[in-house]
Amino acid sequence: MEKILYLAHTQPDGTLPKIAFEVLSAALELTQKLSGATLSAGLIGGDVQTAANAIAGAGAAKILGVAGPDFASSRYASDAEALQVLIRQSGATLVIAPATSRFSRAMPGAAYRLNGRTDTHVSGFETDGGKLSIQRWYYRQRMMATMTRTTRPWILLMDSGVFQPWQGKTGTASVELVPVALTEKAKRTQVLGFQAPAVSQQTIRPDAELLFVAGAGWTKKQSDGQTHVKEAEQLILDFLAKTQASLGSSKSLVDQSTEGAAVLSCLSHLNQVGQTGSTPRHPKGLATCCHGEEPHVVGWRFINERRAVNLDPNCGWAQGKADVLYVADAFQVMKKVNELAGKECVVQAK
Numbered sequence: 001m002e003k004i005l006y007l008a009h010t011q012p013d014g015t016l017p018k019i020a021f022e023v024l025s026a027a028l029e030l031t032q033k034l035s036g037a038t039l040s041a042g043l044i045g046g047d048v049q050t051a052a053n054a055i056a057g058a059g060a061a062k063i064l065g066v067a068g069p070d071f072a073s074s075r076y077a078s079d080a081e082a083l084q085v086l087i088r089q090s091g092a093t094l095v096i097a098p099a100t101s102r103f104s105r106a107m108p109g110a111a112y113r114l115n116g117r118t119d120t121h122v123s124g125f126e127t128d129g130g131k132l133s134i135q136r137w138y139y140r141q142r143m144m145a146t147m148t149r150t151t152r153p154w155i156l157l158m159d160s161g162v163f164q165p166w167q168g169k170t171g172t173a174s175v176e177l178v179p180v181a182l183t184e185k186a187k188r189t190q191v192l193g194f195q196a197p198a199v200s201q202q203t204i205r206p207d208a209e210l211l212f213v214a215g216a217g218w219t220k221k222q223s224d225g226q227t228h229v230k231e232a233e234q235l236i237l238d239f240l241a242k243t244q245a246s247l248g249s250s251k252s253l254v255d256q257s258t259e260g261a262a263v264l265s266c267l268s269h270l271n272q273v274g275q276t277g278s279t280p281r282h283p284k285g286l287a288t289c290c291h292g293e294e295p296h297v298v299g300w301r302f303i304n305e306r307r308a309v310n311l312d313p314n315c316g317w318a319q320g321k322a323d324v325l326y327v328a329d330a331f332q333v334m335k336k337v338n339e340l341a342g343k344e345c346v347v348q349a350k
């Protein structure tokens, strides 16, 4: 019988991120499906009481916590030690935790110290015959593997966007604080603060309803023989501001900056979607001035409804890669869409 430990870490304000609630749903489902399994929780943070209260109604048998200034920020040495202590203390055979950058960095170290195994980017599981198998994508989401392990503890880092966030009752939780002794060496790295772009430039929004993709066509010569890069940038930024969509890009467009061509200043390589870019998860996607070639569209694996605007009726999107292709000039289309959005017509991808 499996002893399941759900692990999460707090955000700087002491609350849990959305992915932590998604993974809590996964942990509860797993506990329910594995006959005789028990569930406990473990939290790491500067102060874990708010987070513990938020999951008080989930039904974990106990909530363990590692708290204090040393655990407020992400740091490999202290996090790996805290995770190891929590897993050991709980006696867990299965650990389920969100694949945040903080846990993705430290969890493999904890698994090694426990002589366990960890699997990252887990996107689902099956429990047929009372035996747990997990699912994970490989080769840029082209192949899905179903696999199992006999080694315990087996630690699963779950991807976001797979489970609905748990929305149960909050309460007043009693947290069993677990002491973690850190050596001076483990405290050598100091987090001095965060450097992040201004909110207005923060164009990657993983929780957005809509992914808006800009392709290289925005910077190409248009029917008047001229390029209109500034106008393109304004149209895109207007649309993002009005819809709060997340901004993706084709490789050709972001590559232009390294090649010295005129580019959209709101884009970086982090926006690139595709085989050598990201595979974001959004309910809807709209591609504009992007040809829809396979190395790009492979990054749309998890975009459910797809639309594209392209001048070329034979572009890749027309080859079964989009639900709707508007054969039109994206400059005109987006200008009109932005006008309508300004009048509060429903442009948001609902």
Ligand SMILES: Cc1cc2nc3c(=O)[nH]c(=O)nc-3n(C[C@H](O)[C@H](O)[C@H](O)COP(=O)(O)OP(=O)(O)OC[C@H]3O[C@@H](n4cnc5c(N)ncnc54)[C@H](O)[C@@H]3O)c2cc1C
Binding pocket: 214, 215, 216, 217, 218, 220, 222, 249, 250, 251, 252, 253, 272, 273, 274, 275, 276, 277, 278, 288, 289, 290, 291, 292, 293, 294, 295, 296, 299, 309, 310, 311, 312, 315, 328, 329, 330, 331
């Ligand atoms: C190994 C490898 C990995 C790759 N990885 C990636 C990746 O991760 N992501 C990625 O994106 N690409 C990737 N590529 C590149 C990919 O094959 C394409 O070259 C790239 O996606 C093309 O970008 P694009 O569609 O924006 O540009 P283009 O192919 O130049 O297409 C521009 C489009 O804009 C349209 N257009 C122009 N003006 C307008 C207008 N006014 N209105 C509407 N439409 C207009 C044109 O009709 C055209 O279809 C990879 C390639 C290789 C070989």
